[in-house]
Amino acid sequence: MVTFNINGKKVQGQEGWTILEAARRHGIDIPTLCHHEALEPYGACRLCVVEVEDGRRSQVEISCKCSIKNGITVRTDTDRVNVVRHRRLLQLLDERPGWDKLQELAKAYGIPPSWSWWRSPCPSPYW
Numbered sequence: 001m002v003t004f005n006i007n008g009k010k011v012q013g014q015e016g017w018t019i020l021e022a023a024r025r026h027g028i029d030i031p032t033l034c035h036h037e038a039l040e041p042y043g044a045c046r047l048c049v050v051e052v053e054d055g056r057r058s059q060v061e062i063s064c065k066c067s068i069k070n071g072i073t074v075r076t077d078t079d080r081v082n083v084v085r086h087r088r089l090l091q092l093l094d095e096r097p098g099w100d101k102l103q104e105l106a107k108a109y110g111i112p113p114s115w116s117w118w119r120s121p122c123p124s125p126y127w
């Protein structure tokens with residue numbers, strides 16, 4: 001059994017679980033686009049990033065590829081995490097502007113539906 005902290009709550013998970021898997025099992029939502037339980041983690045969308053502190057340093061990690069470890073602290077909704085998600089959403093929207101799931105996530109991160117790289121800079125609540 002692995003014991004760690006997520007969003008200020010001490011929780012447990014099984015050896016080998018990813019942070020994404022553990023978070024979901026504890027009712028914590030982390031946005032994803034490329035994750036599917038039947039497939040090996042691919043790490044393409046990078047929307048599932050979280051901040052992980054291991055006692056020495058804090059890093060932004062891809063939660064669908066990063067395993068839980070004893071004593072780590074995970075935060076799923078920090079400014080640092082939201083900046084990464086916001087920037088990644090802007091890139092993905094540029095590639096796939098009409099995708100509903102992407103539009104839904106963009107709205108949740110304050111990106112206007114009509115936004116595009118060539119029309120206007122996007123105001124961000126994160127920088």
Ligand code: FES
Pocket residue numbers: 031032033034035042043044045046047048049062063064065
């Ligand atoms: S869900 Fe896409 S990188 Fe983790």
